[in-house]
Amino acid sequence: MGDSEEPEPTASTPLNGSPSRHNGVDMGAMFRSEEMALCQLFIQPEAAYPSVAELGEAGCVQFRDLNVNVNAFQRKFVNEVRRCDELERKLRYIEAELNKDGVNIPDLKEDLPRAPNPREIIDLEAHLEKTESEILELSHNAVNLKSNYLELTELKHVLEKTHVFLAEQEGTNGSDSLTRALIPEESAGNTTMRGRLGFVAGVVPRERVPAFERMLWRISRGNVFLRQAELEDPLEDPATGNEIFKTVFVAFFQGEQLKSRVKKVCTGFHASLYPCPTTHMERQDMLKGVRTRLEDLNMVLNQTHDHRQRVLVGVAKELLNWIVMVRKMKAIYHTLNMFNMDVTKKCLIGECWVPVGDLVLVRQALDDGGKACGSSIPSFLNVIQTSEMPPTFNRTNKFTKGFQALIDAYGVSSYREVNPALYTTVTFPFLFAIMFGDAGHGLIVTLSALYMVLWEQKLSKQKSKSEIWNIFFGGRYIILLMGVFSIYTGIVYNDFFSKSFNIFGSKWHNNYDEGTLQNNSLFMLDPNSTAYDGEPYPLGVDPVWQLATANKIVFLNTYKMKLSIIFGVVHMIFGVCMSLVNHIHFKHYEHIFLEFIPQLLFLVLLFGYMVALMFIKWIQYGPTNELATSPTCAPNVLITFINMMLNNHATVPAGCSEYMFTGQDIVQIIFLVIALLCIPVLLLGKPLYVIICGRRHRKHAAAGNGDVNQGLELQPEIVDTFTASTPEKQEHEEEDLVELFILQAIHTIEYVLSTVSHTASYLRLWALSLAHAQLSDVLWTMVLRMGLTMESYVGGVMLFIMFGCWASLTIAILVLMEGLSAFLHTLRLHWVEFMSKFHMATGYMFQPFSFKIILEEETEEE
Template identity: 20%
Template sequence: MARTTQMSLIELMTLSEDISNVVEYLGRKGSFQFQSKKHDFSADKGVKSVSNFDRDFLDNLQKARIFLNIDDLDSDVLVCARANDKDREEAARILNAVNDLSDRYLKQTDEVTRVKNAYKEAMAFANLKVPYTELEHLSFLSLRIGRIPAENIDNLRFAVGNSAVIIPLGNDSSRIMAATSKKGRFALDTELKRFGFVNMEIPKDFEGIPEDVIESLKNQVIESEALLRHLDEERSNFADTHTDSIHHLLAAFSVGAQVFDIQNSLESTSMVYRLTGWIPSQETAVFMKELDELTEGRIAIREYLPTEVPSVIAGEEQVPVKLKHGKFISSFERMIFSYGSPLYGTIDPTPFVAVFFTVLFGIMFGDCGQGLVFLLMGILMAAKVIKVGGWNKFAPIFMAIGVSSSIMGLITGEFFTNETLLEPFAMWVTGLFGEPHAPILKVMPSSDPNSVKVIFGIFGMTIGLGFIINSIGLVINIINKMTQKKWGSALFGKIGLAGTVFFWYVVIFALRVAFFKHVPSAADWVIIGITLFFAAFGEPFERLLNGERPVIENGIGAMVIGGVVELIEVISNYLSSSISFVRVGAFALAHAVLGFIIHMMAERSGIIGGALVMIIGNAVVVVLEGMIVAIQVIRLQYYEFFSKFFNETGSEFKPLQFHYGNK
């Protein structure tokens, strides 16, 4: 059976002149995990407080990119080398040009805003028929000119009554002139303040006839907006000619900044740096050769097996776990690590998960047409025609469940809920083995007496599949415990050999009695009793073989009580683990019934209505039922498969890899 990848610890001693190249090599290689968890390479958590000039360049380039409206970098920075002196010169040149353009653009934007505001202010006086300089010297009137929320004007007029006159200025009713007698100016100010009035400065150059001023300001607005458009074109042209350079520099400085942060946190003297970390053992020779060539021999490398590492021997450190698979199996790895990491050196469950997930999904979601939708989605995701972020890496899963659902659909005769289109295929296949009939396997309940037998047959098949899945989980656990030399845990307990034999024997015993009419013998009850005893009361025996003392930890009374509770747990656990897989058959039946309902509704809705029902119905089934079935399959694997051997978790291998940006 496949096991987790064998790992080695390597120690690197390199000169300070080579450390940047070594760190860059490790990050680009993506197969080296630092041994100590204390390493935190984020920008604000470096061990030494030293300015990271590459990160400063990166931050400024990001600001320049945003100003130039250039799309952010979407490529993998691993393909880019860290920034060099030539890159820094190019970045400085671009940043100087962008800063100059940005300053001019911001100044012109402010100028456009200022001129527009002046124009709007002047427009507020369009209703005045005499120059304001004459009005403000009136001896019998007190005038107030300013802004007020437009919805408050009517209320203001009602409040001041006949004591003041309110004159709208402009077309938007948000600027007004209020006039009252000199005696009533204080009462007017009070009311104006209550309704949100704000005094407005009269433009300094507002002299003479208002129309003259308005025309002059209008021309200034046109000229300033034209200059701003010219700068906008200049910005767009600059962006077009420098996009590739800026993207390259963003990637280069992103790598450079991370190299600096890592280097700044390493254990070192003034001349030598020390790095220790885990790598896959099969890559050790390549690492040594390439690092030796990179540093021209100025590096010392030592390799240690996990059994030679003191912290691992003492149980203070776990060897990181790396799983190695092809593209299809690797797409299921996140399903494993979302539950927990296997222990180092144990059996890798990913291939089993890939097979079980694909088969169980296909059984529960049997429709050839809907399965082809998943298959097509997977193909388009793999080709990156459909981009859904991190979900694209799961394209092989979509293709796998698409194939399994389509095969199940061919067997049950469903094609987008239609049960007649695949009849010729079913007749041809069944004709090869006897009398032709369609579908090959009729899942839909009917008045036919045989349909009940088929339904119970489906439930029996899914329980049998559950037996296989449970058994494989138990075997994995036993092998893992033996590998770890935990003989007690391997032999005793409900998921040890005793519990496994009890489970298997009871299943075989039930099948013999049910189908072969065997009469239970004394030997049957003896075997069941002994295996059940060691499964339920196995803790003292586990502790004895595992070398744990005392053997009976909390006294005989506690041991008996715990054993009785465990006895109930063993029986209920194996019973529920088996019955739980009935849901697979139930979902297969539910899927068939739902497809039948959609098809019947379509037939009774006319041509156009029927087409809409088929499209919407199948879309709902693919999205909603597809999600529900996926959740149920994951649940079955988590609770009925993983729970058999995931009683301890390891540490996932997370190698040093460069990423883009400041994350």
């Protein structure tokens, strides 16, 4: 599976997403995690930056931090990291300005820019500094101009609204003394009124008007007369660009003391006060001048905006390239902070985990990094031996990535153990389809997944913020297989939107006259008569069962329940057999005899035997047979299994046999005894083996030469005396043995009990399949048939409405809700019932230093 010729690797070949050495779906690479090697890198300081940059592009190295006890602010490249942080701050500011102005930022092309070399970093810093300063100056000028424009606009509205207020007072001839007192007098001073009344005019935020009015009334005890008018058009906030609604007001008062109070209230409510002449001519002249200044200022604002747009559009073309370059640069310096300097301060030393198959790729990246900086001393890689458990790395592509994610969600596989994801690609959609089995609903799921698969490149470029959509899109290949398998099981069940297809013609036929059928509403056809041809339906369930209202559910119950038990037991046996592969690979041969064989025998001799009885019953008993092998005398498999466990005997009718074959009682006793004998082997075998092997190991160690004792040849008696004189060591060994016995007891009890509970757990395949079929039938009967039973045009309209309701409920309930339920149950069957037989899940994920992964994670966070 992996022995074919491999293309020459390059330093830019990605590791994650698509395999670096395999372009297709290599299932052999998924059988177990890849072999890893712990390596030491020796790099010259001048070649460190380009070399790490090449490794980041390759994405096949996981660095170890050699400075765990060193503070982040005391590391060698902390200043360079701070420079990168400052560049990121500038880029965030530029991006915020682009988004504020609605400038479109073009997407990146396929080829991302590489990390800048140290010489380019200085030019990039200078360019970003200049760009930020220019945008800051433009923004500051724009804010100042907009502030002036806002003030002039508010002054214009104040002059217009105040003119209306004062014109109303001048044109009033009523007898109200207050109104007559408020008529302005043509005299010097813009706030002087007849009877020493004055006024102030301005604008106040609309939401503050009620409180503003109450405060004026309280400070003056009702001696301030307030006139106000709302501005219909919103104004623009110069700083934020948000719309603000304001109200023009004129407050009339008497006396300087009250004037001072009114102005303080205006200041407290952020009201802007503007000068307002008392005469009509002066107001008109001021208004004319304000309008002229507004026109000039508006022209300047437009020119400033156009210039700002040209600057921002030019920056937008390079923004994403700058962001990628700075993020790569920052990642490089963070990685270099994990390196150590040698004693001579002339070489950087780093440690990393590397897949053995990518060692050539890493060496090539180091060579390219040295050539990029012109270093005369090459960097080299040294593979070192270690007892530390390496990380787990399963090379995936876009098809297998979703299935691997399902496994890793439960727990990362231990290093080099069998990877369940390989078998999950088939077993997961198949078990799902058993519960979801409807060809019509499976067709909907298949078409939905096919849309995401065929247009995956276009859809992947659309950065959706919907978490549900991202989950569905990430598992599009899983959904596609689930839909295809559901179509297959729907054909086997002969179920298409709760209806059956009669493609090959039913093997049942009616041999009764019309009168007999009319007098028997629940009439059953006898398979022992001429009503049955004796030949099975070519594919799936005979469609005549759709009409069997009396015993349809009974037949499907028995059929699907036995299928679920059969598939469950086979699935668990397969899981136990996978543990054999792990034992052989890790050379734990004693586990084969002390764990694998007893577990397999216990499962096969009890529940495998029950499955065999189901097949024997299907083959041996038929409606046309004699009495002893007729369905009437067929033993109940479940009762037979229970009697086997309890050593009981069942009561059978005359002429029938309790057993299905001769000698079955002897076979059952033998199977039960062997299965029970497997329990003490599982319970005591491994601990006793450890005790025996431990003693042998100590004796073997005692017979050797003790070089640490200056060449003295120690005798076994001397060594035994020495070890026995260490009470702490002896106590520790006893504690380990007690712990081993306890753990093995827990493991044995869990396995023995789980064989029963896990087998029963697979009955969910039957339960959900039956529930799905019945719910689909209810939707058809209660909803769609309402439109089919009506006549004339009313029936057509009703059918149109009912079809819409039926289609909506089908997608919402049967496809989405039932599909999610079946998905979760299938996930549980794999995590608990299947993987617990061989999957330890004690590893940790291989997380390579990859620019592609880093950029994707930061994009998702944004």
